[in-house]
Amino acid sequence: MSRQVKSKQRVTDHGEVFTAEREVNAMLDLVKQETERIDSRFLEPACGDGNFLAEILRRKLAVVKRKYGKSPSDYExxxxxxxxxxxxxxxxQDNVDACRARMFAIWDKEYTAVCKKEVNEDCREAVRFILSRNIVCGNALSLKKVDASGKDINEPIVFSEWAFVTGFNLQRSDYTFDKLLAGDEKGRDIFGSGKPMKKPDTAQQTLFDRLETEKPNDEGEFVKKYISHYRRVQDHGG
Ligand SMILES: C[S@@+](CC[C@H](N)C(=O)[O-])C[C@H]1O[C@@H](n2cnc3c(N)ncnc32)[C@H](O)[C@@H]1O
Known part of the structure; x- marks a missing residue:
């Protein structure tokens, strides 16, 4: 992303000013260790076309390559x-689409370079699906999904917690975003280390509300749970 402003109207309507690469890197360096931990969770509630998220993915994939680059199956x-x-x-929605596409392109470029002839189409599809669930079009202040004009609709944002459970099996557990952020003692905090997250005062605020995931809470506004081989997560649509 080189242009920081797409149009004056978008700045007026949505405060859309993109962050330059130098600032992105300087900010991420403040939490460098976390950006280089493969499973540390990051949530950006005003992600634009993904300037921060793309760099976080790049950093994580560099670590995956360093640790597992010699074994295509482990790398994958x-x-x-x-x-x-x-x-x-x-x-x-156009930012969400651009962000998903950008993240996939980064992921796939590395995957193809490391795994070469051992790449797998199902796996690529699985990653597209994961990105479609993790990068969501919604209002980070009301915690609702939005329609094509950016207006709230009566549907909560739902996020999936992903966790390898046995070998190649990936578990997806869906939780409503309002409970994750509500400050409700019962809200499961998939982005935190146990304490409920605070609802952001601005859509930008929780970039660094990322977190320790080893000991998840045992309660939350649970919606659904699925388990499948990690290459087949797309079998459970929705
Ligand atoms: C200042 S830009 C930052 C974009 C990106 N984080 C970056 O640093 O390049 C703010 C972004 O927040 C989005 N936005 C504005 N209000 C929002 C809201 N209530 N919920 C979610 N996103 C919002 C805009 O569409 C825009 O992409």
């Missing part, structure tokens, strides 16, 4: 894990 599994850990919300 951990590269999928990296993709599952990155979340974004934006109110504009």
């Amino acid at each position: 599994k951990y590269a999928v894990l990296a993709a599952t850990s990155i979340y974004g919300v934006d109110i504009l």
Whole structure:
């Protein structure tokens, strides 16, 4: 992304000013260790076309390559894990589409370069699906999904928690975003280390509300749970 402003109208309507690469890197360097941990979860509630999320993915994939680059099957599994850990919300569908496409292109370029002839189409489809669930078109202030004009609709944003459970099996558990952020003691905090997250005062605020995931809470506004081979997560649509 080189242009920081697409139009004056978008700045007026949505405060859309993109962050330059130098600032993105300087900010991410403040939490460098987390950006280089394959499964640390990041949520950006005003992600635009993904300036921060793309760089986080790049950093994580560099670590996956360093650790597992010699084994295509290990690389694939951990590269999928990296993709599952990155979340974004934006109110504009074109930003969401651009963000998903950009993240996939970064992921696929690395995957193809490392795994060469061992690449797998189902796996690519799985990553597209994961990105479609993790990068969501919605209003990060009301925590609702939005229609094509950016107006709230009566449907909560739902996020999936992804976790490898046995070997190649990936578990997807869906939770409503309002409960994750509500500050409700019972709200499951898939982005935090146990304490409920605070609802952001601005859509930009929780970029660094990422977190320790080893010990998830045992309660939350649970919606659904699915388990499948990580290359087949797309079998459970919706
Ligand atoms: C200042 S831009 C930042 C974009 C990106 N984070 C970056 O740094 O390049 C703010 C973004 O927030 C989005 N936005 C504005 N209000 C929002 C809301 N209530 N919920 C979600 N996204 C919102 C805009 O569409 C825009 O993409």
